[in-house]
Amino acid sequence: MSKNIFQPGDRVIIDPVVANKDMRGRVFEVVRQLKVNYELKPLDGIGPGVRAQPEVLMPAPEELLAKPIVAVAPLSTGSTVRVKQARNIDPTTLFVVLSNGAKVKIAELGGDDGRYWNVPRTALEKVTIDVAAAAASAQVAEV
Structure with a gap:
């Protein structure tokens, strides 16, 4: 059986026959x-x-x-994200990243009885939270 030979940069x-989804x-x-x-x-x-x-x-x-290959920035563990597209996840709910890979493991911010979801990275968008505004709103809520 002949082996395929590739150089760095190729x-x-x-092979789709043996590749997982x-x-x-x-x-x-x-x-x-x-x-x-x-x-x-991965490109x-x-x-x-x-x-x-x-x-x-295979080449x-x-x-x-x-096709243009759009590079997706990796998410670090602990990042706050929102699900852009999913059948049964509300897009306004915030999640925290538990682990990163082709599928990202996320849990609802604040907890949901230990439940978590495995979501494709392309379905997520990173959310930045204004800490000063969040602290101010928390102080107002306490009064």
């Missing part, structure tokens, strides 16, 4: 060749790097390379 995809259709850049695997970096910026065997890698097709 754009590749994981989170990896299917995503373009990766080869970072370096290891002894057995290749180390890959969309979602999730950590990936290691894959040469047999499951990225032109139709995927022609």
